[in-house]
Amino acid sequence: MNGSLGRDDAANSADVVVIGAGFAGLSAAVRLAGAGLKVVVLEEAPRLGGRASAFTDRVTGERVDNGQHVIFGCYRETYAFLREIGTASLAPLQPQLRLVVANGDGPPRELLCPSLPAPWHLLAGVLSWRGLPLRDRLSALRLGRFLIDARRRGPRAAAAAVADVAGDQTVTQWLTARGQSAALREWLWDPLAIAALNQSADTAGVEPFARVLAELFGPSRQDAGIGLATVPLDELFARPAAAYIEARGGQVHLRAPARVRLDARGHVRGVDVGGVTVATRLVIGAVPWHAVDRLWDDAIPAELDTLVSDAARMKSSPIVTVNLWLANAILPATFVGLLNGPMHWVFDKSAIFGQQAGHLSVVASGATRLVGLDNEAITRAALEHVRAALPALRHCDLRRSVVVREQRATFSLEPGRPRRPGAVTRLEGFLLAGDWTDTGLPATIEGAVQSGHLAADLALRRLGRPPRGTPASDRSVAS
Numbered sequence: 381m382n383g384s385l386g387r388d389d390a391a392n393s394a395d396v397v398v399i400g401a402g403f404a405g406l407s408a409a410v411r412l413a414g415a416g417l418k419v420v421v422l423e424e425a426p427r428l429g430g431r432a433s434a435f436t437d438r439v440t441g442e443r444v445d446n447g448q449h450v451i452f453g454c455y456r457e458t459y460a461f462l463r464e465i466g467t468a469s470l471a472p473l474q475p476q477l478r479l480v481v482a483n484g485d486g487p488p489r490e491l492l493c494p495s496l497p498a499p500w501h502l503l504a505g506v507l508s509w510r511g512l513p514l515r516d517r518l519s520a521l522r523l524g525r526f527l528i529d530a531r532r533r534g535p536r537a538a539a540a541a542v543a544d545v546a547g548d549q550t551v552t553q554w555l556t557a558r559g560q561s562a563a564l565r566e567w568l569w570d571p572l573a574i575a576a577l578n579q580s581a582d583t584a585g586v587e588p589f590a591r592v593l594a595e596l597f598g599p600s601r602q603d604a605g606i607g608l609a610t611v612p613l614d615e616l617f618a619r620p621a622a623a624y625i626e627a628r629g630g631q632v633h634l635r636a637p638a639r640v641r642l643d644a645r646g647h648v649r650g651v652d653v654g655g656v657t658v659a660t661r662l663v664i665g666a667v668p669w670h671a672v673d674r675l676w677d678d679a680i681p682a683e684l685d686t687l688v689s690d691a692a693r694m695k696s697s698p699i700v701t702v703n704l705w706l707a708n709a710i711l712p713a714t715f716v717g718l719l720n721g722p723m724h725w726v727f728d729k730s731a732i733f734g735q736q737a738g739h740l741s742v743v744a745s746g747a748t749r750l751v752g753l754d755n756e757a758i759t760r761a762a763l764e765h766v767r768a769a770l771p772a773l774r775h776c777d778l779r780r781s782v783v784v785r786e787q788r789a790t791f792s793l794e795p796g797r798p799r800r801p802g803a804v805t806r807l808e809g810f811l812l813a814g815d816w817t818d819t820g821l822p823a824t825i826e827g828a829v830q831s832g833h834l835a836a837d838l839a840l841r842r843l844g845r846p847p848r849g850t851p852a853s854d855r856s857v858a859s
Contacts, residue, residue, distance in 0.1 A: 402430020
């Protein structure tokens with residue numbers, strides 16, 4: 381990565397400046413650099429990755445993700461991005477969906493979807509899931525019509541149709557209306573909702589959940605396959621993306637707070653970084669919703685008043701991750717869903733990373749009640765929950781714990797939330813990217829990458845460089 385920007389005006393220019401080096405910003409920059417454009421990426425933080433980063437634990441020396449992120453087979457734009465930077469093999473997919481869930485009441489229950497065409501593989505897997513009474517499993521058939529309709533219409537249209545009918549229903553209300561039993565919701569749909577939406581099924585709106593279902597159980601049975609990065613997150617995408625950009629003449633700068641500058645007509649003319657201006661006519665703002673108002677030293681441009689106002693009203697949902705070093709800990713699977721407690725998932729990082737790791741990553745999504753507690757209380761809650769759900773861990777001594785809080789991990793998906801903006805804004809030369817833009821998806825890696833690719837494609841068109849292949853989306857409505 382490059383050091384500080386110099387004072388040479390000729391060197392400090394770019395076809396496009398990308399502000400933000402998370403999945404959205406780096407995927408946009410990689411696509412632009414791959415098309416032969418000069419790209420400058422500016423990141424305010426001291427490390428790459430945004431909300432998907434990693435750090436070195438000071439005691440064990442292990443690399444620790446700031447939170448466990450999961451990739452699914454239906455993340456087509458994500459895998460295209462990883463293939464471009466040469467790391468797709470570092471996030472191998474399950475050949476078929478396998479999910480293990482535990483609540484401490486008997487052995488963990490495994491859902492395994494057979495090798496049947498979608499969506500019948502899901503329905504067959506649920507029907508053969510011996511952990512639940514038959515009547516509960518049979519209730520899954522009542523979602524068959526939606527899944528078939530989603531395959532016919534496409535995920536976005538199917539989710540929009542659900543929203544037209546269901547209005548402001550929550551996920552729980554919609555599933556209940558669709559005849560899903562309480563037990564099936566508890567063991568399957570609620571864990572899926574909390575993982576995908578980072579919010580309880582009781583509070584999240586149904587449209588993004590319907591979109592997730594339509595994507596996961598789409599044309600290919602591998603769409604629902606789960607991929608876990610076998611390396612820390614920065615090695616999966618951030619560092620390789622930066623190397624890709626720089627190898628093609630671009631620049632990536634850390635500790636580089638950026639402020640967009642406008643010309644006399646109110647159009648983008650450059651970006652200021654520590655007293656140096658990078659001249660450009662195109663900026664992609666790939667920052668979170670709560671940071672978009674900080675891209676301007678002067679008054680926020682009038683063209684963005686509504687966008688910034690809506691972003692300011694977006695609520696956040698936190699994630700808390702507790703990394704536990706337990707002596708001789710063995711899980712029944714690489715990752716396990718946890719019921720009846722404050723935590724939702726536990727991942728065996730030694731099984732994922734290999735011998736370079738020796739900890740469990742215990743995740744609480746939508747962790748509003750946990751996030752304000754001190755580290756000792758959070759660790760105790762996580763330890764008690766995993767030991768209750770997985771009795772084999774009860775005699776494993778705790779050697780170390782590291783708590784990671786993401787206060788604003790995702791935006792809230794509750795009904796009545798503010799409108800999400802499109803990629804094109806009313807400010808000439810300023811495009812948006814980020815999982816919070818109008819992708820139709822919840823705050824996922826795939827939503828971030830889709831938004832980055834879309835913004836890059838729009839920038840390429842404006843510069844007279846038609847994008848390669850099929851554009852990420854046609855979501856270019858101004859906000």
